[in-house]
Amino acid sequence: MGFTRKRVVNGKPNALPALFCMIFIFGHPAAANDTTLASLRQNTDISPIHTREPIRPIPDKTFLSPEKVALGEKLFHDRRLDSKQVIACGDCHNLNLGGTDQLAFSVNSAGTPTRFNTPSIFNVALNTQYYWSGKFETLDEQLTDALAEINTTWPQLIQTINSIPEYAEHFNNLYSEGVTKENIKDAFVSYELSLATPDSSFDLYLKGDTNALSAKELQGYKLFKSFGCVTCHQGANIGGNFVLQLDKLAPPFGNLNSTRTRLHGKLEQIRVPSLRNVALTAPYFHDGSATTLHQAVSRMIDEYLGIGVDDQQVAQIVDFLKTLTGKYKGQKL
Ligand code: HEC
Numbered sequence: 001m002g003f004t005r006k007r008v009v010n011g012k013p014n015a016l017p018a019l020f021c022m023i024f025i026f027g028h029p030a031a032a033n034d035t036t037l038a039s040l041r042q043n044t045d046i047s048p049i050h051t052r053e054p055i056r057p058i059p060d061k062t063f064l065s066p067e068k069v070a071l072g073e074k075l076f077h078d079r080r081l082d083s084k085q086v087i088a089c090g091d092c093h094n095l096n097l098g099g100t101d102q103l104a105f106s107v108n109s110a111g112t113p114t115r116f117n118t119p120s121i122f123n124v125a126l127n128t129q130y131y132w133s134g135k136f137e138t139l140d141e142q143l144t145d146a147l148a149e150i151n152t153t154w155p156q157l158i159q160t161i162n163s164i165p166e167y168a169e170h171f172n173n174l175y176s177e178g179v180t181k182e183n184i185k186d187a188f189v190s191y192e193l194s195l196a197t198p199d200s201s202f203d204l205y206l207k208g209d210t211n212a213l214s215a216k217e218l219q220g221y222k223l224f225k226s227f228g229c230v231t232c233h234q235g236a237n238i239g240g241n242f243v244l245q246l247d248k249l250a251p252p253f254g255n256l257n258s259t260r261t262r263l264h265g266k267l268e269q270i271r272v273p274s275l276r277n278v279a280l281t282a283p284y285f286h287d288g289s290a291t292t293l294h295q296a297v298s299r300m301i302d303e304y305l306g307i308g309v310d311d312q313q314v315a316q317i318v319d320f321l322k323t324l325t326g327k328y329k330g331q332k333l
């Protein structure tokens with residue numbers, strides 16, 4: 001936190017991203033578990049030589065109860081919680097596919113396509129707002145909404161979990177009140193908070209390993225900063241921490257016509273998505289309308305920045321974005 005404050009006081013060129021970092025850190029009250037979120041969102045591992053960077057590494061230490069995480073993991077991947085027993089949270093948020101299902105739109109338990117592209121479940125602890133609209137500020141609130149995807153409601157879910165002996169036992173061992181709405185939330189959220197992917201090549205670079213990025217990847221990062229991508233995609237999650245009001249954006253970022261048109265009648269605002277593990281989460285945008293990263297970056301430059309697209313520069317930025325693929329439980333995604 002000290003480092004953020006210092007950068008703002010200095011008023012150096014990075015002040016704008018620093019200001020967004022302030023919003024990121026201070027602007028939103030922590031969700032389920034204050035201590036865990038606070039510890040995740042502060043990071044002391046950054047190398048002194050990179051403290052002026054607008055992006056921070058993903059913290060690799062979490063302070064979660066392993067038993068609650070294990071319980072949440074079972075629930076997240078268990079299709080029996082769906083009243084039709086066809087889909088689990090982890091089918092749309094597939095950990096083997098970058099935390100998504102790599103479809104433009106997913107199909108939920110009722111057979112209905114989702115309104116928006118499924119975002120990754122990885123690193124959700126570092127987002128301060130959830131959904132493309134950013135309408136939820138806590139994972140607790142979000143969970144109630146997610147129950148619709150698996151065709152259940154709180155009373156039904158409590159009953160289902162109670163009817164599965166292994167769960168009833170697991171809950172009773174961990175929580176004095178056993179299977180309750182609050183405890184189910186606690187288990188789900190504990191698991192979600194554990195889904196961090198630290199140690200991407202870029203994070204190793206931020207932590208001081210100057211050989212972690214090749215010359216062209218570094219060049220891509222320079223372009224990412226000089227084009228102003230970092231104004232929106234910054235902080236530890238390289239996005240996920242604020243919402244754009246589409247009608248209120250001033251130049252140079254007022255050039256959002258395509259997003260505005262595609263969102264017409266659906267949303268007036270859009271959260272800046274995280275770019276962590278973005279090489280794995282195609283197709284891109286709220287409507288899955290960009291099939292490759294090259295296409296997504298070209299469109300960002302063209303539609304958001306309104307400047308000419310140079311294919312070689314796009315390729316360099318893509319090379320940089322590929323360095324954002326992290327490790328889950330020590331294994332590269
Ligand atoms: C049918 C596919 C599907 C299923 C099943 C599903 N989700 Fe999602 N999930 C989505 C979509 C789509 C969104 C984005 C919704 C939006 O932006 O309006 C989302 C968003 C989320 C987010 C917010 C991520 C972010 O950064 O914005 C979390 C957390 C989440 N889901 C957790 C869950 C949990 C927990 C379950 C199981 C109870 C679940 N999801 C089941 C498709 C699914």
Ligand code: HEC
Binds near residue numbers: 224230281287
């Ligand atoms: C004004 C804020 C802003 C700026 C500046 C910006 N972006 Fe974005 N970015 C967004 C928003 C909002 C979206 C979601 C757009 C949509 O879904 O239609 C997005 C989406 C993306 C995506 C797709 C992510 C996904 O998971 O679907 C990529 C990749 C991306 N941006 C890269 C960049 C790059 C590279 C730059 C600089 C050339 C950049 N962005 C500049 C706000 C911004």
